[in-house]
Amino acid sequence: MDAIRFNVENVTSPEEIARLTRLAVLNELSNKLTLIAKILDDCGNSIDISMANFNPKLNEIVSVKSILIADELSDFVKKYKSTKSIEDLLALTQALLAATATTLELCSTAIQKYVKEKLFELGGVEDER
Numbered sequence: 001m002d003a004i005r006f007n008v009e010n011v012t013s014p015e016e017i018a019r020l021t022r023l024a025v026l027n028e029l030s031n032k033l034t035l036i037a038k039i040l041d042d043c044g045n046s047i048d049i050s051m052a053n054f055n056p057k058l059n060e061i062v063s064v065k066s067i068l069i070a071d072e073l074s075d076f077v078k079k080y081k082s083t084k085s086i087e088d089l090l091a092l093t094q095a096l097l098a099a100t101a102t103t104l105e106l107c108s109t110a111i112q113k114y115v116k117e118k119l120f121e122l123g124g125v126e127d128e129r
Contacts, residue, residue, distance in 0.1 A: 033093065
């Protein structure tokens with residue numbers, strides 16, 4: 001969104017100040033959502049690079065599966081795409097972020113378990129720290 005200049009000399013009442021404050025907070029929320037979107041995109045790219053460096057075949061398999069899953073999620077998100085309701089979109093965003101956080105934790109735990117098992121196979125021992 002383009003920047004909007006506002007002449008604060010036009011503010012004549014406490015109600016207008018309160019409304020301007022709420023709009024400023026809402027605009028800041030919009031900026032945070034844009035930043036989160038950019039961070040998530042960068043994270044996705046970083047994960048792709050890590051997978052490709054670890055195992056190109058794994059990266060290829062995951063890429064194909066992720067496209068299929070993205071299509072399924074897209075069908076779900078389409079219900080909200082045309083809504084003008086900020087409440088619905090924010091609720092969807094929070095739900096997807098919560099699901100993403102849970103999925104990231106599950107994936108991280110599974111990777112840690114895999115690495116630990118492989119290290120044991122190579123003769124590793126449990127670190128007692």
